[in-house]
Amino acid sequence: MLLKYFATAQIIRSFSSLRPEMDAANMIKLIKTCIPPLDGSHHKGQAGRIGVVGGSLEYTGAPYFAGISALKVGADLVHIFCSTPAANVIKSYSPELIVHPLLDTKNSINEISPWLERLHVIVIGPGLGRDAKILNVASELIKIIETKKIPLIIDADGLYLITENPELLKKFSSPVILTPNKIEFERLSNKLNGESGFSALGKNITILRKGATDELFSYCSELKWKNCTGGSGRRCGGQGDLLSGSIATFLHWNQANSDKLDIGIHTDKSLLASSLSCFAASTLIRSCNSKAFQEKGRSMLATDMIEHIHGAFKDLYGE
């Protein structure tokens, strides 16, 4: 309880938003109202069926980190769609993941497409790689996701795709969250002639710039914030994947309960759900980083952070 108090106090100190309705305490309150109760009233799948599109010859850890964090935050099922050479390795990391080696098959779009409509949120990018054929498949999947109106998160090499072709997101009516790091953010920003050009991406787009301070950009400027709670100086790989997977689960919960989300100012519910999901995941993963760093210091790796998802979640939101 005391720990929880300090965690909240630290968040309030290290956080800033433009509007008092979007201060840290109020956001935590709103996020809490959307977390599905574990009272036995739900059946398998309702707490979240998350898709991850990524995993290539070189990159197998990234989609695992995204998938396992979605599950540990509280999703029920995760499906990973990867290239054939990545599949067995990703499966071997965890029997909890359902892994489809379909990104590089002849008929990949037709084979992946029927799975997508069962999913609540899809993450595109972790370990996707830069193979032109695979990027083309990812582009086609983004178009299908748009027509099926599935909430989408784009990270890593998925952001390369968007920077090359920003038109891809223009028609989305479901929420889209981009999670660039500093360099990915600069590339995107340059392509769009500065941050003011972000609105050209489409009005359902939310951008979470990751860094020493995480910063949220939204088409709806009232929903912006900056977060430098928790964290540490340790910048090992995989942390961005833990973030994108965590956003996915929160985004499902916040979207499913968006009617409950009211901050008293006129704002788009999907954009509000997106901003809250980014805040929930940013705060959670920064807390995992801080907790794991206290234990492992310079040796801390992404795997060490996974073990703290439960504790960090409990501190922030209770059981």
Place this chain on the structure above:
Amino acid sequence: MLLKYFATAQIIRSFSSLRPEMDAANMIKLIKTCIPPLDGSHHKGQAGRIGVVGGSLEYTGAPYFAGISALKVGADLVHIFCSTPAANVIKSYSPELIVHPLLDTKNSINEISPWLERLHVIVIGPGLGRDAKILNVASELIKIIETKKIPLIIDADGLYLITENPELLKKFSSPVILTPNKIEFERLSNKLNGESGFSALGKNITILRKGATDELFSYCSELKWKNCTGGSGRRCGGQGDLLSGSIATFLHWNQANSDKLDIGIHTDKSLLASSLSCFAASTLIRSCNSKAFQEKGRSMLATDMIEHIHGAFKDLYGE
């Protein structure tokens, strides 16, 4: 000891049956009499040689969960019969499992068949998938299992097979247990024109409907019960596989000792053994869920439950 007392008390409160002979305390007593003593009088294999038919390109976790739970409940050996692309991955989860990549080979029936007669109980379905050729192989295996009179448990995509072709079970003289979840139960029930149609499946069939309350249906109505002990609101994937694997081991023990099973009312011994096995596994896995949930909360996954099989077993049945 105190813990054991509370566990038993909680079971008695959260359990209901039609007959006093089938109350929770009496069932636990009967199950205990069938658990093979670990006094050195048995040789390897006698405590259970269990088969699992399942494991496909996408699903590798499910057969692993079924197999490992059969072993952790106390079986000596587990053989998994899966599709070739699943085999190495399943093997990588645990060196304890014997894995045969035979479901998709040219001559699969002839290659699998000789292994079956060495097995005490077979589970068909975990991670089987919906490939028509594989489902056809599974159908043929069910026919062989029937002629060899091996006790059978059917779950997941195996239930799809039964719903498509309920005739498959009609001639069984050995016990058959179906373990549908809510949706699978509804599909089967619709196919058979309601629950009263279950008897058309064959008189050796027992159905365990999984859910917030587990409910047993038997051709012999005296053997019915409802169980809502333990558990939690967490509905992550893999829990059904832990259940089907656990039933398998208990079913072997209860069948092997069915002459000891006497509840004072006239009833078929195989159906009694089936009902008791479902109760034993339902109570055990619900207890594992509850214990793992206390530790891991919303982050709990099926893997976390496996670690509690020993503790839950000890609480219920002693060492």
